[in-house]
Amino acid sequence: MTVRIAIAQCAPAIGAFxxxxxxxxxxxxxxxxxxxxxxxxxxxxxxxxxxxxxxxxLACSADDPRLEPLVAASRDIDVMAGFIERSADARLHIAxxxxxxxxxxxxxxxxxxxxxxxxxxxxxxxxxxxxxxxxSAAGRAGIAICEDLWHVSVPYLYAAGGATIVFSPSASPGRxxxxxxxxxxxxxxxxxxxxxxxxxxxYVVFANxxxxxxxxxxxxxxxVVAPDGTVVARAGEFEEQLLVADVxxxxxxxxxxxxxxxxxxxxxxxxxxxxxxLGLGSAPDRPAGRTD
Amino acid sequence: xxxxxxxxxxxxxxxxxxxEALVRKMLVGFLRDETAKAGMRRVVLGVSGGVDSAVVxxxxxxxxxxxxxxxxxxxxxxxxxxxxxxxxxVAERFGFALExxxxxxxVDAYFAEAGGDxxxxxxxxxxxARERKSIEYDRSWPDGLVLGTSNKxxxxxxYGTQFGDMACALNPVGDLYKTQLRExxxxxxxxxxxxxxxxxxxxxxxxxxxxxxxxxxxxxDLALYHMVxxxxxxxxxxxxxxxxxxxxxxxxxxxxxxxxxxxPLIAKVSLRTIGHDFLYPRDxxxx
Numbered sequence: 284m285t286v287r288i289a290i291a292q293c294a295p296a297i298g299a300f301x302x303x304x305x306x307x308x309x310x311x312x313x314x315x316x317x318x319x320x321x322x323x324x325x326x327x328x329x330x331x332x333x334x335x336x337x338x339x340x341l342a343c344s345a346d347d348p349r350l351e352p353l354v355a356a357s358r359d360i361d362v363m364a365g366f367i368e369r370s371a372d373a374r375l376h377i378a379x380x381x382x383x384x385x386x387x388x389x390x391x392x393x394x395x396x397x398x399x400x401x402x403x404x405x406x407x408x409x410x411x412x413x414x415x416x417x418x419s420a421a422g423r424a425g426i427a428i429c430e431d432l433w434h435v436s437v438p439y440l441y442a443a444g445g446a447t448i449v450f451s452p453s454a455s456p457g458r459x460x461x462x463x464x465x466x467x468x469x470x471x472x473x474x475x476x477x478x479x480x481x482x483x484x485x486y487v488v489f490a491n492x493x494x495x496x497x498x499x500x501x502x503x504x505x506x507v508v509a510p511d512g513t514v515v516a517r518a519g520e521f522e523e524q525l526l527v528a529d530v531x532x533x534x535x536x537x538x539x540x541x542x543x544x545x546x547x548x549x550x551x552x553x554x555x556x557x558x559x560x561l562g563l564g565s566a567p568d569r570p571a572g573r574t575d
Numbered sequence: 576x577x578x579x580x581x582x583x584x585x586x587x588x589x590x591x592x593x594x595e596a597l598v599r600k601m602l603v604g605f606l607r608d609e610t611a612k613a614g615m616r617r618v619v620l621g622v623s624g625g626v627d628s629a630v631v632x633x634x635x636x637x638x639x640x641x642x643x644x645x646x647x648x649x650x651x652x653x654x655x656x657x658x659x660x661x662x663x664x665v666a667e668r669f670g671f672a673l674e675x676x677x678x679x680x681x682v683d684a685y686f687a688e689a690g691g692d693x694x695x696x697x698x699x700x701x702x703x704a705r706e707r708k709s710i711e712y713d714r715s716w717p718d719g720l721v722l723g724t725s726n727k728x729x730x731x732x733x734y735g736t737q738f739g740d741m742a743c744a745l746n747p748v749g750d751l752y753k754t755q756l757r758e759x760x761x762x763x764x765x766x767x768x769x770x771x772x773x774x775x776x777x778x779x780x781x782x783x784x785x786x787x788x789x790x791x792x793x794x795x796d797l798a799l800y801h802m803v804x805x806x807x808x809x810x811x812x813x814x815x816x817x818x819x820x821x822x823x824x825x826x827x828x829x830x831x832x833x834x835x836x837x838x839p840l841i842a843k844v845s846l847r848t849i850g851h852d853f854l855y856p857r858d859x860x861x862x
Contacts, residue, residue: 294608296860335854457601462592495608497857498745500601521604 285529286421289314289322290505292524294494297331300341304329304352307364310525311356317527321361321420325452325492325505326393326429327377328365332454333496338407342369345380345387357382361420363490365428365452367408368392374409379426379452381417389417391426395434401456401499404430414440421486422447422532429453432475432489442483443550447510447535449479453491457502457521469504469520481512484538484545486530493521510538583801583815588793591754591800595762598755599634602747606638609745610720612858617643619715620722621707621740622673623777624648624661626760626770627724627748633669633763634747635722641671645714649707651699651778652679658777664766678706700778704739712742720744728753728792731799732825733832734784740776741835752796790821798825 291310295303307324314322326332330341343349343366353362361383368378368390377393392411396404414437416425425441425448432438432451441449459467472489480487486509493503506517507528516528539545558564581590610618618635622628635644648662659675666673682702711721723743725735727750735741748756753774760770774784774792785791798817801807802825809826813819838850847853 296612297856297858299860299862301862302860331856331858331860333856333858335856337855337859460593460598460601461590462594466594466597495605495612495858498605498609500605500608521600 285531287319288528288530289317289319290490290526291322291324292493292503292505292518292526294523295328295331297334297496298337300329308352308356313525315360323450323488323490324364325490326365326454330367338367338375342367342375344369345390353382354385358385376411377408377428379428393428393431395430397430416441416444416446421530424448427451438479438483442485442545446485448486450488454501455491456499466502469502476508477512480508480510484510493523510535583807583812585817588797591796593755593758595759598759602634603638606747613720615718615720617719618722619645619711619719621711622646622648622662622665624658626757627726629665629765629769630756630760631722631724631748632665636669636671644671646671646673647676648673649676649678651703653780655777661769668766676710682706696779701736701739704736708739708742725749726753726756727751728796730836732828733835737835753792754796794821795825798822
């Protein structure tokens with residue numbers, strides 16, 4: 284049985300939370316008309332990306348009443364959306380929440396905060412510290428927000444944690460316009476999506492935004508890549524779109540039977556090697572069997 | 576993706592080549608989005624007859640339609656006749672109205688009152704550039720934005736007048752070297768004569784950019800590309816065969832003129848200071 288995923292490739296406005304919420308409700312309605320099971324929004328879709336000192340004004344706790352419209356909308360369709368989370372101890376995080384049947388069932392806080400080049404996440408936000416999988420409409424899932432996906436360990440940890448689908452809500456600025464090819468960033472992202480999908484045998488859902496913020500253009504190009512490396516669907520560049528793709532969880536099983544890389548993966552060796560390198564003493568020997 | 580390794584080679588200009596269609600799409604989108612975010616509906620720019628303003632005008636017409644583009648030709652008495660002919664050709668090619676606003680009377684009146692014939696040509700040139708910009712800003716009131724036409728080469732070298740031609744609300748071409756801008760001009764169908772004529776600020780008779788700078792855009796752009804975009808150090812460029820004197824001059828111009836590329840300095844005395852630790856996006860939008 285296939286699961287229909289909609290990606291809302293949209294252009295949130297910086298600092299305009301209510302307008303952005305209206306944008307979400309509109310796209311959620313469109314996704315419902317497309318009979319999608321899940322709609323995925325880009326990174327910081329409720330606030331805009333380069334918020335700078337607005338971060339504190341826009342932040343919500345996970346149970347903030349301002350998120351109530353999403354809670355209500357998620358009774359009909361699962362929703363993944365981006366917001367600034369204020370933690371109980373008043374840290375600000377770039378977060379993506381997953382709402383299911385009127386409940387916020389999972390929050391991922393961006394771990395890798397790019398603070399170089401055109402990025403300044405680390406100045407305004409605290410880093411997340413966990414990579415947890417959760418049950419999504421399309422199977423066991425992990426969320427890697429934009430830069431998280433650029434770190435090889437992140438999709439690896441999700442796959443090791445049982446994920447069969449990795450969602451990457453992003454705010455990727457387009458740059459690199461050399462002749463004879465794709466936008467530089469687009470080429471890099473597509474390479475990542477396909478590589479992770481095929482070699483971790485997972486679905487990769489890349490949900491990028493469009494629009495401009497202070498002269499920087501986000502390029503879009505959202506896509507869904509299957510565990511056999513095929514691109515199930517891909518959105519256009521630099522324009523708003525509701526991209527709809529059907530994913531087949533059974534394909535994950537078929538690909539893993541054909542290509543059992545994960546089954547044979549030596550997580551214990553990874554752990555022991557890293558433990559030794561970090562001087563943490565010896566890690567446990569290979570466990571007798573997995574408990575999950 | 577361009578799979579070819581990019582090596583610094585003074586004989587290989589190919590790293591400067593751009594995907595013109597992609598750049599065009601990005602710049603038209605930039606103009607539309609950023610103008611709408613500012614709550615404005617039209618744009619104003621000076622069209623000089625040169626390739627930079629021709630490209631910006633073409634992009635603006637594509638973004639907003641010719642009816643929303645106010646183009647001003649602002650000659651001084653020393654301006655070349657060819658400039659007017661070429662500015663007209665650009666207006667005709669892209670279908671927008673070009674308005675003549677001569678600036679001789681006010682510039683000459685100022686120097687007659689304040690400086691007389693001691694005024695040197697650099698002062699007159701700077702004054703003319705600022706006079707033009709003050710007219711563009713005046714004509715942008717109340718619902719237009721002023722577009723800039725300074726390219727990346729000029730901005731890096733500081734080859735422009737601060738608060739004159741460098742001033743604007745939006746600059747769609749400031750991240751394109753002159754060489755790249757000429758390539759884009761061809762794609763946009765800017766008249767060939769304008770792409771090929773020697774670039775000039777036309778601030779005095781027979782001025783040319785390359786004559787005044789002392790090197791060609793082709794040489795400067797390639798060295799700047801490797802130095803700025805690819806982050807090569809000057810000694811690495813020289814080792815790769817770039818002219819040591821050129822590299823040194825480019826580097827020094829970049830350093831000396833950096834003040835032109837940043838906002839004025841504000842002395843910090845309080846707990847929170849504009850520009851230092853009061854940092855908001857310019858595109859901060861209303862809820």
